Amino acid sequence: MNRQKYQRRLTSAATVSGLLLCAGVALAAAPEGMLPTGKDGRPLNLDFEDGSLKDWVAVGPAFEKQPIRGDTVAARRGDMRSDHRGNYWIGTYEISGDGPQGTLTSAPFKITQPYAGFLVGGGAQANTRVELVRADTQQVIFKASGYDGENLRPVVADLRAHQGKEIFIRVIDQESGGWGHINFDDFRLYAQRPKFANQLDPAKDAQAGDLPPMDAVKFAGLSxxxxxxxxxxxxxxxxxxxxxxxxxxxxxxxxxxxxxxxxxxxxxxxxxxxxxxxxxxxxxxxxxxxxxxxxxxxxxxxxxxxxxxxxxxxxxxxxxxxxxxxxxxxxxxxxxxxxxxxxxxxxxxxxxxxxxxxxxxxxxxxxxxxxxxxxxxxxxxxxxxxxxxxxxxxxxxxxxxxxxxxxxxxxxxxxxxxxxxxxxxxxxxxxxxxxxxxxxxxxxxxxxxxxx
CATH class of the missing domain: 2.120.10.30 (TolB, C-terminal domain)
Incomplete structure (x- = not known):
């Protein structure tokens, strides 16, 4: 590496570090994850940093004109913000409010790491949720709703039982009343179970709009x-x-x-x-x-x-x-x-x-x-x-x-x-x-x- 490129990388790293400190968000301590890859070996656009819905299929008006660029939450209310990562995120309220409904489904990808993490916010209802779905059986193996708050918060999914299998992500907005929207961003895979500040736990958070325990289905996943x-x-x-x-x-x-x-x-x-x-x-x-x-x-x-x-x-x-x-x-x-x-x-x-x-x-x-x-x-x-x-x-x-x-x-x-x-x-x-x-x-x- 020549001296000029090395200096540019040092300057870039210092700039990013400074931005994180100024934002006051505990992202510097967050573990590193990886974007899943598609069949062509390229990382999928599961963080929306492509600025489009590439690698996703949207059905219904809720996901029109997505993804959202920047923190539009803070601009409309002073008590919350988006807390998204990068430049882009999904927020179904931000274009047309709580009325529109729809689904957003990712391209399938193989689970190459035992854990996954993503950001979720918005309505706490069952009709505003994110699902991880096995591509071969159509079985929902993990789901998480918001918590009646706009700030995107991390959720961790244990995927050890499904490692090596293909799954896809389904983001669902089937609610049109109060808090009838879903926020979502930055799905990644992790080699070790990540720990995040302000993390939601779908199995434990049962109050104030947090998530109910997963349904137990006796014969789920059978051939x-x-x-x-x-x-x-x-x-x-x-x-x-x-x-x-x-x-x-x-x-x-x-x-x-x-x-x-x-x-x-x-x-x-x-x-x-x-x-x-x-x-x-x-x-x-x-x-x-x-x-x-x-x-x-x-x-x-x-x-x-x-x-x-x-x-x-x-x-x-x-x-x-x-x-x-x-x-x-x-x-x-x-x-x-x-x-x-x-x-x-x-x-x-x-x-x-x-x-x-x-x-x-x-x-x-x-x-x-x-x-x-x-x-x-x-x-x-x-x-x-x-x-x-x-x-x-x-x-x-x-x-x-x-x-x-x-x-x-x-x-x-x-x-x-x-x-x-x-x-x-x-x-x-x-x-x-x-x-x-x-x-x-x-x-x-x-x-x-x-x-x-």
Whole structure:
């Protein structure tokens, strides 16, 4: 190293040291960590110092115009500051307040060190949180919320049990009330467990908005094969694995056609509907051609769907619920089924204020109608595309049906809470299951049931 470069480095180091002392923040004592690297071996932009959301995928308006540059907190209130590291950080309040919602998901990376640390602040609610998620199983292995304070505070995650595995970070803002935002910055890996001043402890801090203990999930992280073995079944029944990860992920609905093939809708867009043309949901078809109880042919039937919640097969095509639409996709059949044309929008007006309470659980009734369920906190006004309000039907809790050839829509029964299951017995009697309130209902046409 020549003398001039050496002097420049000494001067730079002295300047940084002086800045830390002037700021009065105990960063000089913080342990050194490393940014995880991507598949190309380059450090990922998990500290946002690129000044952009490179290496992240944002869904929803909460993360628009992020990251934030500089301490915008101190400029708007005198009792708090951002306490971010570097120049940039994530603060979902700073652009549009507590209203917008969304998710921010990082590129996956391998855990090469036993510990991780990051900064978090904002709302203490469960709906404002940071999750560390296993990429192979989609299991949330660590989560942390804010503490109803803006100052970013360190959190440490013990990742020893997952070392060598791939994970990704998911920053979530699903809250719009007071403190309905999340602050986040500077994710790093550490060879030794770091100790920070002002550190949050998710397992211990249970007061004043600090974090509750992690949920204990008995069978979390099981392989698909082991999960089938752990099922509790009635005497005489046996469960075997037909298809599992990585061949199918995040299934939300399935149907079996007349050839015994399994059609599965994968819901990657949930819980927030993507902008038009950016949906990530898809439909897969699995077939067991040799009768051994496991699939040996897998076909991607359609991709790019948006907020899929229901699926059924019949009358020459696939019936798909993807709010705001009920659509029909004609099938060009064969060994590899393919769409015979673009999706046909049969009905629109299905709302998605609460995206897990929209049209779902498609089932053919003994009368030949397509039946489905609808939850209480989504307020739909259903009709043919372009229909005026007086030709539409409102539904926000209950069972609906649609005639596949006469193209008639009607509410079959009203009430319950958020039903996600419907079937008919050998006598043609309808039964549904619902959450929150009493769970099992015998349903008759035109009846009204207890509402949540």
């Amino acid at each position: 698909p094969e082991q999960a089938a073995k752990e099922m509790t079944l009635p005497p005489g029944f046996k469960a075997t694995l037909f298809a599992g990860e990585p061949h199918v992920k995040q299934p939300i609905a399935f149907a079996i056609d007349d050839r015994g093939r399994l059609w599965v809708a994968e819901a990657y867009t949930y819980p927030i509907r993507a902008p038009e043309g950016q949906g990530k949901d898809r439909i897969l078809v699995f077939e067991d051609t040799d009768g051994d109880g496991k699939f040996n042919r897998r076909t991607v039937f359609m991709e790019g769907l948006n907020l899929v919640s229901g699926l059924e097969i019949g009358f020459g095509g696939v019936w798909v619920g993807a709010a705001p639409d009920l659509m029909f996709i004609p099938v060009k059949d064969g060994d590899e089924p393919k769409p015979a044309g673009p999706p046909q929008i049969l009905l629109d007006g299905w709302a998605y204020q609460d995206t897990h309470e929209t049209l779902n659980t498609f089932t053919w009734g003994p009368d030949g109608w397509l039946y489905g369920c609808h939850g209480v906190f989504t307020h739909s006004n259903v009709g043919k595309p372009g229909a005026p309000d007086n030709e539409r039907t409102r539904i926000n809790a209950g069972v609906w049906r649609y005639h596949p050839t006469k193209h008639r829509f009607e509410v079959f029964a009203e009430g319950t809470s958020n039903p996600w299951g419907i079937d008919f017995d050998e006598h043609g009697q309808c039964f549904i299951e619902a959450c929150v309130i009493p769970h099992l209902f015998h349903v008759i046409q035109a009846a009204r049931y207890t509402r949540q």
